[in-house]
Amino acid sequence: MQCIQSIGLLPAAVRALAIAVVLSVGLPSIDASESLTPLGRETTDRQGDLQRRLLESGLAAIAEQICRQKLADAKPGSDESATWTIRLSNAMLQRGIEQRPIDPSIWNRSSELLDGWLVGYETSRRADWIRLARAMVDFRRSQTATLSVLASPESSPLRQAALAAIRDCEDRLTQLADALQETIPLADLKRDDRLAPAGELRVVQGTVQRQLVRTLLARADLYPPDSDDALAAAADAAAQAETLLRKTPADDPSFGDVVRLLAESWLRVGDTHKATLALRPLLPANESEEGDPTPSTAAASIWDIVPETGAMLIRIAIAEGKRGEAQQWLDAYFQPDDYTKTVRAAPPTLDLARLELLLSGKNPDVQSAADWAEAIEARHGAFYGRTASLRLIDLGDSGEAADPRVMATAAAAMLRRGEFAAAAGQYAEAANREAKSGEAESAFQHRLQSGAAHRKAGDLDAASQQLAQAGEGLTSHRLAQAAHLQAAFLLVEAGWPGDSPRQRRYQKLLETQLRLWPEGEQTPQARKMLSQLFENRQAWADAARLWTLSADDSSRAASLWRKALRAAKEPDQQADLLKEAVAQLPADGEQALLVALWGDRTVVLKFGWDALNQQLGQAEFPAADKARFAAALAQLRLGKTSTLDLDFLSANPDEPWPLDLIDCLGRDAQLHSVDRKRLGDVILAVADRIASETRSLPDQLTILKALVASEQSNRAMEVIGQFPEPRSGSLARELAQMLLHSDVPDDRRQGIERMLQYGRGMKKGSDDWFAVQLEICQAYLTVNDSQAAAKLANYLLLTSPPSDPQQLARLREFAQAN
Structure with missing residues (x-):
């Protein structure tokens, strides 16, 4: 099967779409026979086809069981051992990704499986395949992390986790590319039996180079579509894809993948014309001449255009505002009853392209889009269901045009899958948009749902914030007081050490409660x-x-x-x-x-x-x-x-x-x-x-x-x-x-x-008179006038000395004061 590349993003729109499709890209397979099956030819490999079908059908547990049995039967360090180790890693990853919520331990368990094989057989001629598979673990980890970022764009930890996974993948791919650059010339000389054939190593080399382009596109996914960071990453991806395309012969099995990578990069940059030109080598002869390809001119040879390429043509038409043309492309690929089937009727790329069409334009078909998102999960599994739910968030030509009804529908789907944090983020964003447009009742309900989802996710602070905003945004609602007070109770449940920011929020909530509802229940x-x-x-x-x-x-x-x-x-x-x-x-x-x-x-x-x-x-x-x-x-x-x-x-x-x-x-x-x-x-x-x-x-x-x-x-x-x-x-x-x-x-x-x-x-001369005179002498001393005290005492001693011995003694004391 030809390796397929991600569906790209319209400006300010579908990053989630690209993330999902990129994960359908396969690795170079290793057949158990003496010769290795080249990239894209798994149809000649019965066991490989079985594994692919099991994974596509949501039967990863059975696939994992088969892989473990085959790996146990294989000779350690052999080509067959490498093959089943890679397949087991893929099955483990798929099984973990399909869980609700995703099992975070899958990344370590899958990495340990591959790293363990390399520890024992580092010099094996199949070690490069294992190293590539190991880099793909990091890549898939980055893609699932990016989905979480899109669901909660304000979460810095989620963004850092996604960037770390991308960096790990880039480092491993770069090291592998450097090693292959040295190994392939030696393999051409055929002097070392420990080396795989040079042709097979070039297949791995090509896959590594394409994957490096994908990591650049993955970086772009982590930033707003029109931001400088996103556009720069997409432009770098386009430059690398053009270089790689010049080195890839048209008859190489990976040629179509490289072409779609280039078109994807230009679509991310926002240049639909260059994206269309990039796809021309994959179109039938009558479509590769001047003029843009259209469904009517391609109808006679539609099946010469593989669905992955058709999906890109649909997205380009949507980006250019040609919704009728996009619908014609879809009708060319789908039978009428294909739209109602719950089993896989088309690749996820086409199903996601149809979802994008339903959500485009000024009047998106909200209900049909929601139903189709549910169908995508039934047809392709939980991961693509998550992708479709996130796609429901973005409508029209810009994020500002998003319909809160669709966002709420996406959030409900996330809740059913147990993705509580993502659902909470979407309910909150729907409420924000409704509040701006004056839909206070709907905003109130969606904030309550956001708070409940945050609580299930264990984020009591975020839950409290949503309930508080609900009450303050519609104070007349019969549940407003209770919701607002519950916001305070959630902070109590979370607890706080000392005079923390959470305690201050708690105080402010209660003060606001008393201010808004002074006589409330x-x-x-x-x-x-x-x-x-x-x-x-x-x-x-x-x-x-x-x-x-x-x-x-x-x-x-x-x-x-x-x-x-x-x-x-x-x-x-x-x-x-x-x-x-x-x-x-x-x-x-x-x-x-x-x-x-x-x-x-x-x-x-x-x-x-x-x-x-x-x-x-x-x-x-x-x-x-x-x-x-x-x-x-x-x-x-x-x-x-x-x-x-x-x-x-x-x-x-x-x-x-x-x-x-x-x-x-x-x-x-x-x-x-x-x-x-x-x-x-x-x-x-x-x-x-x-x-x-x-x-x-x-x-x-x-x-x-x-x-x-x-x-x-x-x-x-x-x-x-x-x-x-x-x-x-x-x-x-x-x-x-x-x-x-x-x-x-x-x-x-x-x-x-x-x-x-x-x-x-x-x-x-009376006793009272002398008592007064003595008080006066004492008073002179208290005001520091000892001279006046002595003068008065001497005058009294000379003119009328008292007969009382005590009074006489005191006067003599005052007379000596000066």
Whole structure:
């Protein structure tokens, strides 16, 4: 049988077609008799014909069994042993390729079989046939890998695997070609009986050279058809094929194969005219003249054109837009009932060419193409079925014209064969095209199918992505929420180490779920899942925000807000969290108040406010008002605001806690000198509001302390002035003593002045008068004015020394201070 070459590709189309056809190419056979059968003459080899028929009929297991028996009977290292080793390798490969999915171990097992033979019989005269068969294992591996690339074009690992197989094949073929270049001249001399006849070696050499052309075409298959890489590989293949054709006589059995290789290369380049010219040597005499061949002029001699050549003529006609002519070529080869047969009625090249015709043009016959793809699998086996399914993906003159219906049909066929990853890729691409054209419902369904196929293939990330796109692409669909949430569950199933990209995708999915369907049926579950993720990270505020939005569990929200406040380290961060929590929690519940009150017991606020908080919490007015006031109070204490809602005080004039509030604010001012002026304004405003609302002055001493602590001594004197003597006098002394004990130097100086003023109104020489004088001396020292302290002490010792020994001793100490 004449060795046949692959069907080529139209620009931007049928790479899968070429891959399938190239695998029908045979190897130079080795007959068990003394003479070797030349390439293409297996019809004189009964056992070879039987093997071919078994493989074509899908009976690779029986073929393998026969090969093993024959190999066991053959003498090790003999020609017969080499023959059956090659046939066994082919049967093993065919059996593995026909499995669903393909058995990946076939490549190693077949390679080990051939390599094992070479280890024992490396110098055998049949070793070159074994080496060629070994290179073909790599080639077939590259072709099946390329089918996977076409099904999942975005997969870099698949592409790298295919390229590696091609490189391995090229290396083996190049080494074999170099070795044959040296061996054939020696075989011509007939001086070494260990060498095969030179003619037979030239057959192997020719096969190697043709196979090197095929590897270039195989490289082109791995790139987009119109890309520079694909076109360059095809152009190199054309150049090598032309060189090989010049060396091949027209009567050589391989001549037709070389011609079709050249035509295939030009067709890949996109030059249909050169492809047609290349085929002329294979056409009948009346077809080799000027003018393109047509079915009508070739009808009388159609069977002089072998089907493989006819298939190429059909593809050329399709590429040139001559669909009617292509159909006429097909009708010339097929009988009407051939289209319905499930048994082999024509070579796969013709069947695939018909599939291409059905898928060409602006209005492809989708249903007929799908039916024909199924028929191709029934007629030629699983490998060609996979090829036909992939061909369904590409329609018309460019990939952009592909019909999603056909792609979905191809994907369904892949699923039936167990090719889950390939099916998932096609369903996804169909969905992408449908989404662009506004077919949202179909896109949704195909994304679900893509996700299911990815899951069967074990790719949970890809499955999750498809389900997420389904839900987000059609949010109104009754299954959209469930599909989108299932995308998150798939990522959980896949698992993740630490803060991985998968975990971040999981978070984004759940956040999107809550955003798209805030009141959806799946929302509670999504909120729970996202909250758990945040809690595992101790991101308490993020978790709290989720539950704050849920009206049915504000207690959990409050608990999480308290954890967030506890975890916050900076005052500003605490203040912001507190304000956010109170603003978001339900205003009619106690939860907001609990959070606000707890906020005053954080690490930063250690000022003993518990009593005030307890009073505020027990006060009988709306919880929402209490929560807002407590939060505002915390904001004030943390320096985030400078005012307080005094209307709250006016609305509750009889509550007992406002004085405690003034006292606490005064202590805050004393501890935080930078905030004294700001807090003092609030203290005085609170005191004024209390006085105006209750028509009575609150505890004056508490107010004075708070005002002094907040650097409001002048305002304190105004308060004192509101009282008659003797109360005003006692308050004035209290104020002066507060100022003397202040940690602010200016306050202490002012306290000295006020004590001097207070002392002038006292009875000179009395015990109280001397006590005031001693306090003044001590105050001078606190402001680093020892000279003033000594001056006052010496004056007192000279004019009116005290009778009390202790007071006298202290004055003498102050007199020595300078």
